[in-house]
Each structure stands twice: as C-alpha cells, then as structure tokens.
Amino acid sequence: MSVATTNHADAERRAAFFAHVAAGGKVEATDWMPDDYRTAVLRFVEMHANSELMGVLPEREWLLRAPTLKRKLALTSKVQDEVGHAQILYRVAEDLGKSREAMLDDLMHGRTKFHNVFHYPTRSWADVGVIAWLIDAAAIVAQQALRESSYAPYARAMKRICWEESVHILHGRDVLLTMVNGTAAQREMVQEALNRWWGPLMQMHGPPSDPAKDRDLQWKIKSKHNEELRQEFLGVYVPRIWEIGLTIPDPNLRYDEETQRWRYTEPDWAELRHVVTGHGPMSQARLDFRLLNHAETAWVRDVVLGNGRQAA
Amino acid sequence: MQVYEVFRQEREGEPMAHSGSLLAPSADLARQYARDFFSRRNEALRLWVVPRSAIAEVDDSDWLKPPFDHSYRVPAGYNIVEKIRTAKARAAQAGESEAGP
C-alpha cells in the first residue's frame, strides 16, 4: 500500500466526515474525527469550561454578603451551578484528549482564555443582579445556539446548562427588580452597576466576523455568528431594561426599523483584546487567587487520588 | 451467565436510552446478542452494553428529592410578574424620558 493511497483514503474519510457534519450530522466522543476538528472542539469547550470556572469568582465575592437568607441560598446555589457547569464541560473536553489538570494548569498560567466579563471587578450587590441577569442572558443566547452543535456531547451538555441558566436569569432579574422598586439609593446602585457593565457586555460576543471565514461555524461547532448573537441579546433585553426605568449608557442605541437591526456605538474592541489576553483589571488577581487555592488544596487531592506522599 | 443492561441511541445526537437487558456468558457475546435483541430492525445507531454489576444505583428519595424547600433552584421559586408591573408603573410615573426610545 503506497503512501499516496493512504493519503487518498484519509482525504476521503475526511471529506465524508465534513459532509456528514455539513448535512447536520452529529459526532460522538468515540467516533473517528479529523484532528483539526477535534482540536477546534476542544479549544471551544475548554474556553467555555474556563469561563464557567472563572465566572465563579466575581460572584463568589458576594457569597457571604447576600442581604437576606433567601438571596444567600439563591446566590450560593447559582455559584454552585457554575462550578457544576465547569465540571460538565471539563468532562466533555477531557474526552477529547486533554486532562482536567492540564486544562487547569493552562488556565491558571494564562495560557488559555476565559470570557472578558470575568476579568472585571465587582463593586456592589447590584453587580450580583447584573451578572446573573444580563451577563447570564448574553451567555444563554450563545449557549442556546450551541444546543445544535455538531459535537453531540457538547450539545447535550448545553441542554442541561441552559435550563439551569434560565433560573439564574430569573434570580438576577428578581434581585434588580427588587432594588429598582426599593429606595433611591438602591436604584442608584443598580444604574451605577449597569453603567459599568454595559461596555463589557457589548463586547462579550466578540467583534462582527465574516461567517465565511469562521471554521467553527462551517463545522457547526457553533451555529450563530457574533453579531447575530448580539442582535438577539439586544432584541430581548434592551426593552426589558428600559421598561423598568433604567438608562443604558449608549446615546446611539436604538432599533433601526429599516434594517431591522439594533444600532449602537461601536464597542471598544481594543479593550476586549487587551482584557481577554490577561490584561483586564482583575485578570491577574483572579488567576493568582485560583493558583493560591489550587496549591493550598493540593494535599487533599493527593489524599483522594491516593498519591499521598509518605511523610519524610 | 451474567446480566447486561443495554442502552440504545436511536437518532443522532440523542442521549443513550435504556432499552432492556440480556443474559450472556461473556462480554463479547453480550455485544453480539445486543445487536440482535435491540437493533434487528435497524433501530439503533449505537448500543452500550454494560454489566449490571457495574451499575451503581441511587434511588433514595431523601437524596434525590430532599424534603426541604429548595425552590430557589427552580423557576417556580421566583415570581417577578408583580415586581415588573410595579417597576414599569414607577418608571412611567417618573417620566424618565431618557430611559426609553
């Protein structure tokens, strides 16, 4: 068997794989898949898992500070869900060939990325509401589209995650509504938080990109492009923000009936690039916090995993 | 003979669903029998054949559905309809024109 024949067979197998995916076919963990598809799915899911795990930290800062017992329970359970999502997604990623420990190591040393919004500080209880309502809403818009992913274990994971996220959105909206209906100081706190988060929120789905050049789209790892997701988010949430008397800090934000699209001030894409490459206001502090906790709990993992070192 | 539980995926992307069990003297034969028991009309895309002894069952309802109120974990635990109405009314009254289109 000549090398040429082998290559020919490989090319055919590859073509058949992508034809299958292009026709809406699904891929399971144990199926054969081309290396570049495997790498692309792994990169995508790993970044998502990282974002869930790092997304825990901003909200965790308020875990002890919830002002009522019911809020305390809801927030603790919400943060717990994010950890649960990280577990689900790291499992999906692990089956593609990279260990959890390797993924955590890359994350903590800044070699892999996580969502821009988790690089920012939190300042008040209203941030808990903005994160749970609007950031989770922006995320869920993307995640709902991922339920159609060609990589079936990821698509199935998204179904469960989306269901849980829908509870988070309700919790967050409830937190903000209660404050908006409260005192002037509470309303001011909500508006201040919204003002701070709006920029990062608009950057969250990424700059408009050419769908024709987006391999993740062609391979149906994801099914919607950046601008599509942002438009969808704006379409549902801007009216909901406005109706409760809040102001969105963008004078150019409006729905253009003619083009059927939302117009807005161009988000700061330079800031997005700067932040996701580890230069956000809290990037290093949050990674350091993860590293510190990981190091302090290493002895427990050794106990559980049975590599307890014998005392010297 | 050992009992094997069989899970079947009927359509692409769907989760594996339990379809039944079978008896077989070996894992190899269990897989072969599973084909004939569970996909002889082409109804499976894939099968999982698992020794029953490998399955850990959890069915204690106190674990799975603990008796205390955990409604904060489900949508039914939140009722925001009235709060939205109040917020809208307040926003309209305040006439915060800059807040909307």
Next chain:
Amino acid sequence: MSSLPAGISHDALADLLLALADDELVLGYWDSEWTGIAPLLEEDVAMSSMAQDEIGHALAYYSLLAPHSGIDPDAYAFGRTPPEYRFARLLGHARTDWGFTIARRYLYETADAVRLESLSRSAWPELAGLTAKMRREEAYHLLHLETWFTTFMSAAPSAAERFRANLAQLWPDALDLFAPLPGEDELLRCGILPEPMSTLGARWEATVRPRLEAASVAVPLNSATLPPRSGGQHPDFSWLWNEMTMVYRLELGAVW
C-alpha cells in the same frame, strides 16, 4: 402555633431555637465559602449543597420562632450584634483548611444527629416534625463525612496526622454544643426538650469518643473554661459578621 405546649416562655423557647438555628447558620456560612474553590470540582458541588442545607435549616428554625417573637428570620440572621448570636464555640472558628472543615463537620454532624433524634420526640409537634425532616436530609451529610473520615484516617501519615490534630483541637469546643441552655428547666418541664442537654452530650460522647480514640486521636479531657455558647465572641466571627451584614446594614428597612 397553637400546639405549643402551655407554660413555655418566649425566652426559653428562643434559648433553644436560636442555639439550634445559629449553629446551622454559621456552619452553613463558613462552609459555603468553599463554593468555587474546594479541592475538587466534585467536592465543591457536594460541600455547597451541604452548606445550603444548613442555611435552609437555620431559616426553618428562625421561622418556627418568628410567630412567637414577631421577629423576622432575616432580622435574626443579620440584625443582631456578634455577642447576641447563640452558636457553640465549635462554630466560631473560620473555615481554615479542608481538614479543619471536615473535622469540624464530623464533630458537628455526629452531635447534631444525637440532638435531632431527641428533638424529633419533642412534645411540640412542629419542632418534632421539623427535626424529623432534617434528619432525613442530614443522613446524606453523615454518610459523606463518614467517607471523608475514613479517607483521611487511611491517608499517608502526614495527612492523617493533620486531620487527627484538627479533631483533637476542636474536641473541647464540640462539647459546647451540649452546654445547658438558660431556659432548660422550663423546656424540659414542657417536654419541648425531651432530655437534658447533658444527657445528649453523654450519648454523643459515648459513641464518638471511642471512635476517635480507636483512630488514635488524642481526645482531651473536658475543659470548659470559656462561657457556654460564646461562639459569637470568637475573633474570626467578627470578620464573618462584617461580611454577612455588609449589605443588610447599608439601609436598614430596605427590601432586597
């Protein structure tokens, strides 16, 4: 509410319910801090559920007292000064590390199991029903801790020693869970408390002390030199109290 045994004063009722509630509240708060940073993702989710359970139980106890005191559960949880809390000294300490957390939980949950079993026989039907329900939820906690206890004890000597030292350190403070309550005579007379705290303490010690001794834990003799149920005066708690009441204190009376 009407089924409350006659002749019980509000103070005596509060002595019992606030001790129970505050124990659960503060343990739940400390352990909830592991959410997001536990040694393993799996354990993170498991510990968070247990912490949520404890806070749910605290809420249930405060809610049982509320109709008799007119004080709202959140006001109990966040509206008191640190010395007004009634939790046992065992619960004053910060979360510290995982070994400490598990050691404290082990002592607390085994003690709470004795307490709940007794209270489920209370002459006050609401309390009997509530604690019976709690026992069903705590059964999982006990099982989980039992697994950890065994895991640590059979770990490499350095880890096992570390865990033994945590247990030995916390033992005297754990006894405080069974300190006599100020209104205990009244509670016993009305049958709300089926047995004296000292009886429950002895029952707990009879099962747990041999267990610890068999695991080579240097269990100290009782040394109750500090005032009973003075966990609220622990310096660690003043930090936690500042955190947990931070937003609550911003605008008293505001709805959150």
